[in-house]
Amino acid sequence: MKNQDLVEYLRSCGVCEICQLRYLKARGAEYRNINETLQKLDVKLNECVETEQLVVSAENQPAKRARMGVCSTCLGLFSNDFQNELLSSILASDFAKYDCQKIVLAICLPMSLQLRQLAMWFALRRRFGAPIDESNPPDVPIKEAVKLILHPIICEKLDKGYDANGLMINIDLTHNLEDEEVEKLVKLNKEAFPAKASHQKRIEISRGLLEKQYQPSKVKAETFEKYFQIPCSNVEESIKLTSIDLQGPLVCVAGRYRKLSRELSHTPWILNGKRLMEESIEEIIIRHVGPHFTEKLGKITFMSSGREDVDVRCLGKGRPFVLEIPNAIRSCLSKEEALAMERAVDASGMVSIHNLQVVPREELTHIKTGEEQKKKFYRALCALQEPVSVKIVEQLQISKSFDIQQKTPIRVLHRRPLHTRPRTIYSVNARVQRGNPKALIIDIVTQAGTYIKELVHGEFGRTTPSLSSIIGKPIDIQALDVVGIDLDWPNEVDNSLQEE
Ligand SMILES: [Zn+2]
Incomplete structure (x- = not known):
């Protein structure tokens, strides 16, 4: 199969030059200069068709309408007209509100496009036989081509970089044949995959399924042809933009x-x-x-x-x-x-x-x-009913970790289930508050999730042991501060040190 023969056949089916390059499996930049790429691939230029150039730098001059009409395989998706329509629609959206340097296009293509790729696949197999594989598409698939062709052009014209996490431009496309063709597809699906279709109540044909199941190796050309033309029919109207929806990054x-x-x-x-x-x-x-x-x-x-x-x-x-x-x-x-x-x-x-x-x-x-694994650092101001003795201060110097059993405190029972949880207390360190002999300042390091107030007073034995049970006297907690959290995140940055 010569490139020249392939291109001539595609031309006779009303396939645009970009799509011709897709069938020649062109890559990336090769779509930028169509004539050069065609010549490189030993294809004679078609003189009777004014070539539609995909040149990024071209000013927004009135697009030269190709005389050939709407491409039968991409339905005009890769035409200059569509690019211009897409660009102006993006600019007319809330696009300017977003101060993002990176964008990503998410284009929802009508199923008609996929059906047309399949029709052309069948047509090429009929025409050229074995060189056209039955399970590997003969073209650069539309989805991939959108990334190769449309993405760079749109990014360049909007002066933005490409990033999958950037501002997402959701583009919904439709075609006037879509509803009719999907209806036919449902019928075709019943015939082509009767076993699967019989136990499905409602037939949902997704784009993914279409991509996976609809290949010449899985669907007979004769079955397909009962519903769709091989090669695909020419169309009057090109693909239409239905909506543009912008989704800024998270x-x-x-x-x-x-x-x-x-x-x-x-x-x-x-x-x-x-x-x-x-x-x-x-x-x-x-x-x-x-x-x-x-x-x-x-x-x-x-x-x-x-x-x-x-x-x-x-x-x-x-x-x-x-x-x-x-x-x-x-x-x-x-x-x-x-x-x-x-x-x-x-x-x-x-x-x-x-x-x-x-x-x-x-x-x-x-x-x-x-x-749960994190350590928490607390400082509690506590009051005793009597002056703090040396013995009490000594009893509350605990450097070895110990475990407590803690029932859900009564004060949170309305929102937490009743459980008894073991918690580890890593250290306790008490001292008398200056100027107040009945007051203690206690530094406590605990496992995350420990209820500190209950750890101090014991809540009628619902937390055992407690600091109160350790000294054998009631302790009242008057104020509590968290003084440290065991998580070195996020990085320390001093925003007052301004960049030069
Ligand atoms: Zn095309």
Whole structure:
């Protein structure tokens, strides 16, 4: 089979030059200069057709309409007209709202296109026989060709790079023959795969199935031909754009927060339909960081490595957190912008954040897993009913780890099931508070998930042993701070050190 014969046959079937190159298995840049590639492949140029050039640098001059009409295999997908329509539709969408350097096209092609590739496959086998394999497509498949041809052109014209995680431009295409042809396809499917079709109530033919099952090795040409023409019929109308939908990337912004207030909940605190506190850590952070990335603050997910009670502060280096922001309009955050956000949150006086940065999505595993294994560092202010004795201080110097059994505290039973959990206490270190002989400051290192208040007072024996049972006297916990969280993530960045 000579290239010349193949191309002449394709021309006679109304196949466009780009598709001719697909059948010549051209690669990447070979689609840029059609004539040069055809000549390289020993194909004489077709003088009776004014060639439709796919030259990226071409100004938006009125596209030269090819005299041959709509390509019977790509339905005009690779024509200049379609490219121009696609570009102007993208520019007319919310595209300008997105401040993203990278894009990715997700094109939903009508099934008619796939059926036409198959019709041409049958036609080529009839015409050229054995050189056309029955299970390997004779062309560069449309989906791949879209990546090779349309992607680079659209990226270049929009002046954007390509990245699978960039701004996703979802493009829906249709063709006026689509409904009619899908109907025929359902009938063909029953005939070609009777066994499968018989136990399917509703026949759903997906693009994936079409790709896998519909090959000359699996469907007879004679069966196919009862429903579709071989080679495919010429069409009047080209493919149509039905919608363009933009989907910005999922951006993850991480940092560490310090909770400075004993009257601040982690997330909005609503009890019996009534809001209990005006503010929450989640809301304060989202309010100041979110608008840079999205208009829809309600879509942002706030996650942190554990949490503290309303009346517990979190000090030291703070607690790692991350915001998951879907459909973001931008994915960058300069140090200057990050610093301004940190300062705005700090101005709340209730929460302070630092190390604010955009992190790769994969790093979220740090915050989502291993929670149970982490160590937590606390400082508790406790009161005894009597002055603290030397013996009590000594009893509360524990450097060797020990296990406790802890029943779910009564105060959280309304939202957590009743269990008895073993927890490890790594160390306890108490000292008398200066100026207050009945008060103890106790540093405690525990396994994550330990209820500290109950560890201190024992909750009527629901936690054993407890610090109270160890000294044999009641202890009341008056204030609690988290002073450290055993997670070295995200990286430390000082946003006040501005780049040059
Ligand atoms: Zn074509």
